[in-house]
Amino acid sequence: MLFKFALTEFKADREYRNVSDRTLTAYMNQLNEFHQYCVNHDVVNLEDCTASFIKQYLLHCKEKGNNPTTVNTKLHILKIFFNYFETEMEVFTPKTNPTKRIIFAKEEIKIEVFSDAHIKQMLRYYQSLKYRDKSLYAYRDYFMIIFLLGSACRIGETANLRWKDVDLVNQIITVNGKKRIASSIPMSDKLKAEFLEYRLFIDQHFPTMPEMVFTNRDGKPLTDNAIKCIFKHLKAIMNFKDVRLSGHTFRHTAAHRMLIAGADVGTIQKMLRHSNVSMTLRYFSLWGTALAEQNEKFNALNSFDL
Structure with a gap:
């Protein structure tokens, strides 16, 4: 499946599920960013996204200055996206889903407050x-x-x-x-x-x-x-x-x-x-x-x- 068609399919599904506009915008902004990364690396089919490729993308985000919390948020959205194409569309199986075994990065928990x-x-x-x-x-x-x-x-x-x-x-x-x-x-x-x-x-x-x-x-x-x-x-x-x-x-x-x-x-x-x-x-x-x-x-x- 072409990645750009997968994006359209996923967006339609989330709209059907009546997720909030705020959530849908967050999903699509992140997925469009990942899609652009795929295009830049000549990956056009959804099935060509491997676990190794996704890890390279997350590492790229970290090198751009994204902190662990932001990287984890991006991985969370990718997991939702690829899980949909595993469970609903059967493009992947639990073994071939590239995000299945990617673990979240450890976060430095720091909560700041005003004096x-x-x-x-x-x-x-x-x-x-x-x-x-x-x-x-x-x-x-x-x-x-x-x-x-x-x-x-x-x-x-x-x-x-x-x-x-x-x-x-x-x-x-x-x-x-x-x-x-x-x-x-x-x-x-x-x-x-x-x-x-x-x-x-x-x-x-x-x-x-x-x-x-x-x-x-x-x-x-x-x-x-x-x-x-x-x-x-x-x-x-x-x-x-x-x-x-x-x-x-x-x-x-x-x-x-x-x-x-x-x-x-x-x-x-x-x-x-x-x-x-x-x-x-x-x-x-x-x-x-x-x-x-x-x-x-x-x-x-x-x-x-x-």
Whole structure:
């Protein structure tokens, strides 16, 4: 089968399965990149993709500067792609599927978080813009930082948040997470106060209230990439040397603050909406000092006179 026809077949199958636009875009961007690599190396048929060839491609990605996490993400998508042509299309067998025995690279687990100084510096920057310009960007981006810290939402969940998903009376936010699973998370009193102020600004700024919470100046929804660009711009301005400024760092920071405050693993798992507790436990293993403090406070031996 020609690789370009395989791409069309796979895309049609994912559309039939009703995967999200975000997921489909990620799949096709990666597969198109791999296809271009194949063309550059005179590989045009799907069956000519061997395990050795795919490993060469992954090594090429690493040499280009991709870190182990990015390389593993690319391998994960390739495995989904080739598994489809094994199980559904029978182009391959379990023995001939070239990705079957390729293992994932070991990743260096490092989760960075913002300090109080980082957060205050970012908020002060947007506060000065709010008072000076009173622009949508200043109010929106200021509130977005507070929202991310107060909700631990992912970038995709933030982009998809609608005003009808925000219950300011009962202080509940409904987010649509991975695999289109809707979840409800509580809204703190501080976050509610910020929501009310931001909503008042939006109501006065637009002739009609936009459907989405975070929009551009025309009231149209922000894409995931648009939000990433906001933080890319902020990164250049802040120029932090000791932490990566990204949307996901706010999520890590929210988890870190909950852990430090004494939240248990079940609470943090629910707030972060992890389907598997193993991801939540990664936070506990990384921030052992906080865990040690909680252990010292609540250890079973404390009640015994030893």
